[in-house]
Amino acid sequence: MLELNAKIPSGPLEQKWDQHKFSMKLVNPANKRKHHVIVVGAGLAGASAAATMAELGYQVSCFVYHDSPRRAHSIAAQGGINAAKNYQNDGDSVRRLFYDTIKGGDFRAREANVYRLAQVSVNIIDQCVAQGVPFAREYGGLLANRSFGGAQVSRTFYARGQTGQQLLIGAYQALERQIALKKVQMYTFEEMLDVVLVDGYARGIVSRNLLTGKISSHAADAVVLATGGYGNVFYLSTNAMYSNVTASWRAHKKGAAFANPCYTQIHPTCIPVHGEHQSKLTLMSESLRNDGRVWVPKARGDNRPPSQIPESERDYYLERKYPSFGNLAPRDISSRAAKEACDDGRGVGPGGLGVYLDFADAIKRLGKATIAERYGNLFDMYQRITDENPYEVPMRIYPAVHYTMGGLWVDYNLMSTIPGLHVAGEANFSDHGANRLGASALMQGLADGYFVLPYTIGDFLAGTKLAKVDNSHAEFRAAEEAIKAQTKQFLSIKGKRTVDSFHKELGKIMWEYCGMARDREGLTKAIGLIQSLKDEYRQNVNVPGSADSLNQALENAGRVADFIELGELMCRDALHREESCGGHFRTEYQDEGEAKRNDDEYAYVAAWEYAGEGKAPILNKEPLVYENVHLSTRSYK
Amino acid sequence: MKITLNVWRQPASSAPGKLETYDLDGVSADMSFLEMFDMLNEKLTLEGKEPVAFAHDCREGICGSCAMMINGQAHGPWKGAATCQLHMRAFKDGDIITVEPWRASPFPIVKDLVVNRGAFDRIIQAGGYVSVNTGGARDANEILIGKDVVEEAMDAAACIGCGACVAACPNASAALFTGAKITHLGLLPQGQPERDKRALGMVEQMDLEGFGHCTLTGECQEACPKEISIDVIKRMNRDYLAASARRQEPRAVAGSG
Numbered sequence: 001m002l003e004l005n006a007k008i009p010s011g012p013l014e015q016k017w018d019q020h021k022f023s024m025k026l027v028n029p030a031n032k033r034k035h036h037v038i039v040v041g042a043g044l045a046g047a048s049a050a051a052t053m054a055e056l057g058y059q060v061s062c063f064v065y066h067d068s069p070r071r072a073h074s075i076a077a078q079g080g081i082n083a084a085k086n087y088q089n090d091g092d093s094v095r096r097l098f099y100d101t102i103k104g105g106d107f108r109a110r111e112a113n114v115y116r117l118a119q120v121s122v123n124i125i126d127q128c129v130a131q132g133v134p135f136a137r138e139y140g141g142l143l144a145n146r147s148f149g150g151a152q153v154s155r156t157f158y159a160r161g162q163t164g165q166q167l168l169i170g171a172y173q174a175l176e177r178q179i180a181l182k183k184v185q186m187y188t189f190e191e192m193l194d195v196v197l198v199d200g201y202a203r204g205i206v207s208r209n210l211l212t213g214k215i216s217s218h219a220a221d222a223v224v225l226a227t228g229g230y231g232n233v234f235y236l237s238t239n240a241m242y243s244n245v246t247a248s249w250r251a252h253k254k255g256a257a258f259a260n261p262c263y264t265q266i267h268p269t270c271i272p273v274h275g276e277h278q279s280k281l282t283l284m285s286e287s288l289r290n291d292g293r294v295w296v297p298k299a300r301g302d303n304r305p306p307s308q309i310p311e312s313e314r315d316y317y318l319e320r321k322y323p324s325f326g327n328l329a330p331r332d333i334s335s336r337a338a339k340e341a342c343d344d345g346r347g348v349g350p351g352g353l354g355v356y357l358d359f360a361d362a363i364k365r366l367g368k369a370t371i372a373e374r375y376g377n378l379f380d381m382y383q384r385i386t387d388e389n390p391y392e393v394p395m396r397i398y399p400a401v402h403y404t405m406g407g408l409w410v411d412y413n414l415m416s417t418i419p420g421l422h423v424a425g426e427a428n429f430s431d432h433g434a435n436r437l438g439a440s441a442l443m444q445g446l447a448d449g450y451f452v453l454p455y456t457i458g459d460f461l462a463g464t465k466l467a468k469v470d471n472s473h474a475e476f477r478a479a480e481e482a483i484k485a486q487t488k489q490f491l492s493i494k495g496k497r498t499v500d501s502f503h504k505e506l507g508k509i510m511w512e513y514c515g516m517a518r519d520r521e522g523l524t525k526a527i528g529l530i531q532s533l534k535d536e537y538r539q540n541v542n543v544p545g546s547a548d549s550l551n552q553a554l555e556n557a558g559r560v561a562d563f564i565e566l567g568e569l570m571c572r573d574a575l576h577r578e579e580s581c582g583g584h585f586r587t588e589y590q591d592e593g594e595a596k597r598n599d600d601e602y603a604y605v606a607a608w609e610y611a612g613e614g615k616a617p618i619l620n621k622e623p624l625v626y627e628n629v630h631l632s633t634r635s636y637k
Numbered sequence: 638m639k640i641t642l643n644v645w646r647q648p649a650s651s652a653p654g655k656l657e658t659y660d661l662d663g664v665s666a667d668m669s670f671l672e673m674f675d676m677l678n679e680k681l682t683l684e685g686k687e688p689v690a691f692a693h694d695c696r697e698g699i700c701g702s703c704a705m706m707i708n709g710q711a712h713g714p715w716k717g718a719a720t721c722q723l724h725m726r727a728f729k730d731g732d733i734i735t736v737e738p739w740r741a742s743p744f745p746i747v748k749d750l751v752v753n754r755g756a757f758d759r760i761i762q763a764g765g766y767v768s769v770n771t772g773g774a775r776d777a778n779e780i781l782i783g784k785d786v787v788e789e790a791m792d793a794a795a796c797i798g799c800g801a802c803v804a805a806c807p808n809a810s811a812a813l814f815t816g817a818k819i820t821h822l823g824l825l826p827q828g829q830p831e832r833d834k835r836a837l838g839m840v841e842q843m844d845l846e847g848f849g850h851c852t853l854t855g856e857c858q859e860a861c862p863k864e865i866s867i868d869v870i871k872r873m874n875r876d877y878l879a880a881s882a883r884r885q886e887p888r889a890v891a892g893s894g
Contacts, residue, residue, distance in 0.1 A: 055770040055771060067702070068798065070798055126775065127774045129827070130774035132790075134787050134821065135787070143778055186758075211747055240695040240696070279696060282697055387667075387726060500679060544686070544687050
């Protein structure tokens with residue numbers, strides 16, 4: 001069993017982070033340059049961490065598999081970033097953002113981490129504005145805000161529908177500045193394939209150059225994984241195609257606990273699936289729900305065009321079921337309600353897997369020009385994909401896998417169960433509990449990278465006596481050999497099925513049995529199906545090409561192998577958690593369709609420990625202690 | 638529908654390349670152009686051939702990874718759309734489509750349709766940022782920026798760095814990309830202290846990388862998936878000229894000598 005010490009500082013919630021910052025050990029400025037930190041990933045968390053640590057004086061190496069750090073998937077986040085600025089004078093505060101996030105996470109997140117997140121949210125906005133991020137403004141020159149799914153205050157800052165892009169560009173520019181100053185050594189087209197431990201400490205990584213196939217070792221004093229989420233385990237998701245779990249999974253196999261893997265956030269406003277060859281699902285920003293009304297026909301199998309369905313024959317089900325939140329109900333609730341309507345035979349569009357998101361009322365009330373100003377680019381995107389004009393006919397939307405709240409377990413300092421291995425952003429599990437609300441992922445990525453890790457890594461380095469290790473150490477050689485052997489293995493199977501066909505099959509299993517609704521029977525079945533899939537993969541996958549040049553099928557082969565193993569763990573986690581909370585909905589545990597939590601038995605983080613090939617993983621529990629909020633049942637009625 | 642593809646195949650930078658022809662049946666009008674390529678690659682793999690390497694990632698038109706010359710047009714026939722947003726309904730049954738990589742010497746071909754756009758990062762390194770360390774930034778609302786100004790900055794900041802502007806330009810100029818960043822930061826109060834330095838540094842780096850000069854043919858603006866206006870180039874040129882006029886010899890740093 002692992003010892004899960006969350007290292008939450010003592011003292012009142014409001015003072016924990018400040019006191020902790022004061023109590024942490026400092027690295028003398030002259031000594032900082034003697035420490036080398038590796039950052040894997042250059043999205044919001046990775047780029048901000050790498051840039052900030054370089055500014056502080058550490059030697060930083062940053063690795064991305066992209067051709068440029070500007071391409072990380074954070075770039076695709078559209079809607080906005082939350083901060084408790086209370087610029088709108090509507091009663092927002094650090095405490096309220098903290099409370100909303102805890103509640104939105106269905107009381108399965110750590111109080112101390114979430115409070116810190118809310119605290120530093122205000123600094124994030126200041127930092128980004130100072131970098132030149134062009135947030136939307138009011139005519140008087142002040143920052144504009146909007147409300148966002150699940151929140152009753154307007155605390156979301158945005159840059160058109162491209163907030164993630166602009167925040168990432170800000171962090172990327174800060175990173176490029178440090179590269180120019182030679183404080184960061186940037187490795188592009190380089191994929192991390194293993195983390196290397198020496199004397200129990202993470203002391204570096206082994207990576208593969210995607211252009212030349214060269215395997216190389218990189219030693220450091222600490223390693224940061226900021227490698228994003230694993231939503232692509234479902235094959236169809238809103239994630240970018242390259243997003244994968246490999247870095248986290250390989251670290252897991254080396255001893256890092258994987259926490260709450262089954263917590264998946266399903267986003268309610270995606271463009272529905274259209275065919276067998278579809279490769280990904282396109283998200284329509286949640287901000288659309290500020291003005292769009294969600295409905296389906298009241299009658300099953302009503303195939304009339306929407307314009308011919310009179311008001312009296314429409315079911316505005318979110319407004320009906322959740323009058324106080326209406327179309328802004330949280331993501332899990334909105335998603336499940338859409339699934340229920342479709343399961344009831346009232347879905348719209350091809351295959352009946354869609355519901356309407358209708359702007360007719362908003363256009364009547366505000367005029368087409370205002371709607372075009374607010375959502376124009378999203379409407380254009382929708383039209384390009386579906387060939388329908390959403391100004392004239394309602395959009396069709398359906399839920400899709402969006403964000404994964406599970407990830408490598410970390411303590412308050414964002415360190416995993418492997419000393420020296422820190423994990424940031426979506427790759428860790430820490431701040432969102434069971435159901436993240438909108439606009440918090442960007443916040444966490446930047447909070448971790450700009451304001452948490454640069455302090456806590458300093459504390460780790462100052463407080464740890466590390467032996468001198470370079471990349472000639474035997475542990476690096478062993479890791480390199482293992483990777484080469486796996487590569488050789490993939491190329492020599494020469495089976496009859498493509499890597500992608502396995503990935504699609506895995507995705508179907510995951511969506512069917514570990515998707516929006518789960519039950520014991522389905523999850524048990526899924527575990528068996530995934531184990532068979534894993535066996536077949538090892539015998540029948542076809543990976544063409546060679547190991548010594550750009551080979552996208554080979555890159556993908558390793559990622560899919562890891563997804564298959566992760567998929568099994570997700571099902572195990574979902575199976576053991578005999579309650580419903582947030583995005584994890586077990587059909588056996590409900591109260592007339594609403595999630596039924598079991599705080600007495602499941603108010604803990606499930607941190608899984610790798611036990612070896614073919615062995616059942618070991619469950620470790622970190623109890624979640626609520627001292628500042630009352631565990632209440634969520635109600636959005 | 639049936640499609641015939643002529644695709645540029647080149648095993649490595651140093652190796653010669655040529656167009657190969659592939660026939661593809663059962664293409665749906667609802668597929669994106671890249672999904673059609675996925676279909677091609679599945680077919681090639683099952684036939685024992687090597688799939689076509691192409692850059693892609695988000696498939697939502699924002700990451701800037703995808704890059705293909707489609708029938709001689711960067712990102713294909715749809716205006717204001719990246720290749721990943723182009724759908725097969727832009728074509729008709731029986732069409733012959735020629736697909737090539739971006740062609741510009743500062744973007745060396747890696748393999749097939751993949752090119753290396755690292756030169757863009759180096760242009761950003763030459764000044765495409767605001768020099769501000771993390772922490773201690775003043776309250777965001779203390780910097781007032783007019784709505785019109787921030788909207789104009791955002792128009793330029795929307796650049797996704799895909800390189801279509803370079804590929805479409807007869808001179809392989811990077812002026813639209815560089816101008817977009819100079820405009821984004823140059824319009825904002827935060828960007829003023831380094832405005833001269835930025836213009837000089839970025840323009841000079843653009844030349845060092847081997848990008849051609851801008852002759853205002855306007856092809857870049859036509860090809861840009863984010864429809865960035867050629868006005869950013871005017872702004873870049875003005876800033877560069879003004880900065881050149883003000884350029885001073887480097888001052889002696891205290892303690893030097």
